[in-house]
Amino acid sequence: MENVLTIRNLTKRFGRLCAVNNLSLTVDRGQVFGMLGPNGSGKTTTLGMLMGVINPTAGEYLWLGEKPTHHIRKKIGAVLEHPIFYPYLTGRQNLELMAMIKQAPTSNIPRVLDLVELTGRENDKYRTYSLGMKQRLAIASAMLGDPVILILDEPTNGLDPMGIAEIRSLIQKIASDGKTIILASHLLDEVQKVCTHFAVLKKGNLIHSGPIDDVGKGAEVVEVSADVADLDRLLDTFTGLSALHRQNGYLQVTLKDGFKSKDLNRFLFEKGVVASHLVTKKKNLEQQFLEILNTHDESL
Ligand SMILES: Nc1ncnc2c1ncn2[C@@H]1O[C@H](COP(=O)(O)OP(=O)(O)OP(=O)(O)O)[C@@H](O)[C@H]1O
Numbered sequence: 001m002e003n004v005l006t007i008r009n010l011t012k013r014f015g016r017l018c019a020v021n022n023l024s025l026t027v028d029r030g031q032v033f034g035m036l037g038p039n040g041s042g043k044t045t046t047l048g049m050l051m052g053v054i055n056p057t058a059g060e061y062l063w064l065g066e067k068p069t070h071h072i073r074k075k076i077g078a079v080l081e082h083p084i085f086y087p088y089l090t091g092r093q094n095l096e097l098m099a100m101i102k103q104a105p106t107s108n109i110p111r112v113l114d115l116v117e118l119t120g121r122e123n124d125k126y127r128t129y130s131l132g133m134k135q136r137l138a139i140a141s142a143m144l145g146d147p148v149i150l151i152l153d154e155p156t157n158g159l160d161p162m163g164i165a166e167i168r169s170l171i172q173k174i175a176s177d178g179k180t181i182i183l184a185s186h187l188l189d190e191v192q193k194v195c196t197h198f199a200v201l202k203k204g205n206l207i208h209s210g211p212i213d214d215v216g217k218g219a220e221v222v223e224v225s226a227d228v229a230d231l232d233r234l235l236d237t238f239t240g241l242s243a244l245h246r247q248n249g250y251l252q253v254t255l256k257d258g259f260k261s262k263d264l265n266r267f268l269f270e271k272g273v274v275a276s277h278l279v280t281k282k283k284n285l286e287q288q289f290l291e292i293l294n295t296h297d298e299s300l
């Protein structure tokens, strides 16, 4: 696995406030890496340091194994907070201007317009664009130099569900093209849907980092009910059971790693019990996120 980003002991203090504290993490090629954390946890400050617009107080980071240089930065596209475009220029004219500033070839413009599905609207003035179109133009602009890494800060902020879905599929499209994407978000659901890996920041401290897939591992929960007495005692004898709770009038069976709801269903069937309700509740990122934050309450 090729390493794209290594962060070592990165720290940023604003006076007495420590916005990012001794942060270390790595991102590998092809990952869609989500930085999660409540407001003020240091996500934007971290991305700002990685983009060279905020000076770290201490620590360092390497892009593609190298200290950040102008040459390396040209391989990174970024959409940080509110991008500045000219309202009275068209989408295309704005991209032409950005291409000039970035010294990217204007011949890339049709391709990036296509990518973000703004082809056909490129000659309309920027001020007539919807919020979603503005955000897509920002991503198009970040992709002008054909970067290998794309950084996005809260890419779906303020968008409606449709706009959010469009940005999500755009991120997936860019990722499937082999690009590495690093995004900051406080929307857990979004991170769960598009990211392969995630980190959780709290008050500038890294409190968790790992693949998204781990989130559900060993944590499949099946809600079950059946018209029999002593269902709980019967479930206790199921070899795939890891925990049993009663919730909302149902029994909640937490399965062991490797067991699926159909194993539970078969077990019940073999015991002559027909489940009247059997619903798999994969533990979602939100639950895990809250657990991660709560377990770290005492230490922070
Ligand atoms: N220029 C600055 N001067 C002083 N303090 C700052 C500055 N920029 C950020 N901070 C503080 O640093 C902390 C982290 O802010 P940051 O914007 O990185 O958080 P965030 O995780 O991006 O939050 P949000 O989810 O609201 O975007 C906050 O307490 C913030 O007030």
Ligand SMILES: [Mg+2]
Binding pocket: 043, 044, 045, 153, 184
């Ligand atoms: Mg932020």
